[in-house]
Amino acid sequence: MLFRLTLLQFVTAALAAPSVILLGDSTVTDGAGWGAGFCSDTNGLAKCQNLSSSGKTSVTFQGTTEWSTAQTACKTANTYATIQFGHNDQKVMTVDEFKTNLVSFTNKVIAAGCTPVLMTSLARRNFNSEYVPNDILGPYSAKTIEIAQEKGLLLLPLLADSLKYITKLGRTQSYRFNLDYDTTNVDRTHLNDLGHVYFGRIVADEVKSIVPALSSYIVANATLSGAIANGVIL
Numbered sequence: 001m002l003f004r005l006t007l008l009q010f011v012t013a014a015l016a017a018p019s020v021i022l023l024g025d026s027t028v029t030d031g032a033g034w035g036a037g038f039c040s041d042t043n044g045l046a047k048c049q050n051l052s053s054s055g056k057t058s059v060t061f062q063g064t065t066e067w068s069t070a071q072t073a074c075k076t077a078n079t080y081a082t083i084q085f086g087h088n089d090q091k092v093m094t095v096d097e098f099k100t101n102l103v104s105f106t107n108k109v110i111a112a113g114c115t116p117v118l119m120t121s122l123a124r125r126n127f128n129s130e131y132v133p134n135d136i137l138g139p140y141s142a143k144t145i146e147i148a149q150e151k152g153l154l155l156l157p158l159l160a161d162s163l164k165y166i167t168k169l170g171r172t173q174s175y176r177f178n179l180d181y182d183t184t185n186v187d188r189t190h191l192n193d194l195g196h197v198y199f200g201r202i203v204a205d206e207v208k209s210i211v212p213a214l215s216s217y218i219v220a221n222a223t224l225s226g227a228i229a230n231g232v233i234l
């Protein structure tokens with residue numbers, strides 16, 4: 001009897017749906033990033049929780065209540081934590097400092113019990129000319145890629161995939177994702193509601209192809225994925 005109960009508990013734990021928590025800066029938040037768009041592309045996860053915080057680096061995020069909440073969330077088995085920093089780190093530290101800090105942060109996420117999923121940054125929609133983006137996040141994202149390779153961790157190439165999309169779209173169309181598109185139209189970093197949908201889909205499709213354990217929890221939208229591949233907005 002005791003054995004059967006233990007076996008049942010074991011099977012239940014093994015079959016429990018995974019959870020995902022999102023850690024990062026403003027470009028991940030529900031209000032100005034891809035977080036809510038991504039979560040709405042999932043189905044059946046135990047939890048998809050946005051714990052990002054605006055203005056934070058891989059260092060200052062560790063002073064937030066979101067980080068405390070994340071460490072508690074990581075105690076639940078089968079929890080994946082996406083980690084996307086770089087936008088604010090770029091303003092205050094060198095690429096080598098960023099690497100050291102992101103390694104340290106990633107180790108803390110692992111120690112808390114989560115499976116980390118590193119991500120490169122969402123591209124800024126700055127252009128040199130209509131179809132030539134002016135990216136300055138590349139050197140920082142290269143460090144994120146190095147960490148993933150050196151530590152054998154999962155990596156979502158959001159910078160490359162978002163750059164690819166906005167390059168095809170061009171400057172004029174890309175600005176339609178600006179948080180302030182309807183007013184001043186100068187915020188090329190943060191996303192409006194349309195942006196939540198498109199860049200949330202890019203992340204969802206990355207997770208589907210790169211994180212096998214989460215792949216069946218991503219709801220496909222072939223029309224939207226096709227539009228992104230073709231460089232158009234529906």
Ligand SMILES: *[C@@H]1O[C@H](CO)[C@@H](O)[C@H](O)[C@H]1NC(C)=O
Pocket residue numbers: 197220221223224234
């Ligand atoms: C796919 O995404 C588009 C754009 O957001 C939406 O209009 C459409 O309803 C979605 N289709 C499915 C099947 O979810």
Ligand SMILES: CC(=O)N[C@H]1CO[C@H](CO)[C@@H](O)[C@@H]1O
Pocket residue numbers: 028029030031035049050051052053054
């Ligand atoms: C920073 C952010 O966008 N936080 C939101 C993440 O998602 C939860 C649950 O949907 C919201 O309550 C937070 O405000």
